[in-house]
Amino acid sequence: xxxxxxxxxxxxxxxxxxxxxxxxxxxxxxxxxxxxxxxxxxxxxxxxxxxxxxxxxxxxxxxxxxxxxxxxxxxxxxxxxxxxxxxxxxxxxxxxxxxxxxxxxxxxxxxxxxxxxxxxxxxxxxxxxxxxxxxxxxxxxxxxxxxxxxxxxxxxxxxxxxxxxxx
Amino acid sequence: xxxxxxxxxxxxxxxxxxxxxxxxxxxxxxxxxxxxxxxxxxxxxxxxxxxxxxxxxxxxxxxxxxxxxxxxxxxxxxxxxx
Numbered sequence: 001x002x003x004x005x006x007x008x009x010x011x012x013x014x015x016x017x018x019x020x021x022x023x024x025x026x027x028x029x030x031x032x033x034x035x036x037x038x039x040x041x042x043x044x045x046x047x048x049x050x051x052x053x054x055x056x057x058x059x060x061x062x063x064x065x066x067x068x069x070x071x072x073x074x075x076x077x078x079x080x081x082x083x084x085x086x087x088x089x090x091x092x093x094x095x096x097x098x099x100x101x102x103x104x105x106x107x108x109x110x111x112x113x114x115x116x117x118x119x120x121x122x123x124x125x126x127x128x129x130x131x132x133x134x135x136x137x138x139x140x141x142x143x144x145x146x147x148x149x150x151x152x153x154x155x156x157x158x159x160x161x162x163x164x165x166x167x
Numbered sequence: 168x169x170x171x172x173x174x175x176x177x178x179x180x181x182x183x184x185x186x187x188x189x190x191x192x193x194x195x196x197x198x199x200x201x202x203x204x205x206x207x208x209x210x211x212x213x214x215x216x217x218x219x220x221x222x223x224x225x226x227x228x229x230x231x232x233x234x235x236x237x238x239x240x241x242x243x244x245x246x247x248x249x
Binding site for chain 2 (some may be wrong): 018028032055101114
């Protein structure tokens with residue numbers, strides 16, 4: 001029993017190390033985009049990713065064919081969504097000034113944009129993961145896209161591009 | 168600018184600057200994962216122990232109380248004196 005556990009443990013360690021070596025860079029960039037931190041000063045993103053990878057490690061033998069990358073990404077997204085909600089409830093815990101390419105967006109827009117555009121998750125899956133409707137995801141994603149591409153001052157009415165394109 | 172071009176542009180903006188992966192990320196993640204596993208094992212053990220204790224307690228109680236025996240009737244008055 002103990003032998004088997006040890007063998008499984010070393011298996012897990014090797015596979016997991018290979019997985020982290022391959023996926024950590026991409027996931028850390030995604031996390032840094034989510035938290036809107038500078039690429040070289042991103043403690044929140046690192047913590048988020050450490051939690052997500054730890055969760056994936058613990059589930060390694062129960063993934064049953066599921067992609068570990070999906071598992072880590074899903075945990076990352078859900079965990080980040082929860083921090084948005086907490087910040088709404090406890091407004092006293094202010095975050096540092098957002099930076100990075102997605103600094104002009106609010107957390108939900110960042111989350112949707114990263115999942116849809118950077119990670120390429122389907123609209124329906126994103127909607128199911130975040131508990132939104134697919135139409136809502138579509139709208140938020142379009143708004144976030146135009147905000148990133150035309151970062152005019154956040155205040156004042158912006159000409160929202162007529163982007164209700166037929167899909 | 169059509170939709171595909173805009174999406175490509177946003178992808179470029181987001182992936183523009185690579186983020187260096189800190190070397191302590193992997194050991195931290197492993198430590199956290201091992202802690203989660205240990206905690207899960209402990210919780211499972213405690214729950215199993217509780218189930219076993221409950222089963223033993225029920226067995227002892229059943230052996231003493233005989234809950235399957237019909238209790239003596241209390242509504243019929245005792246018949247005596249005939």
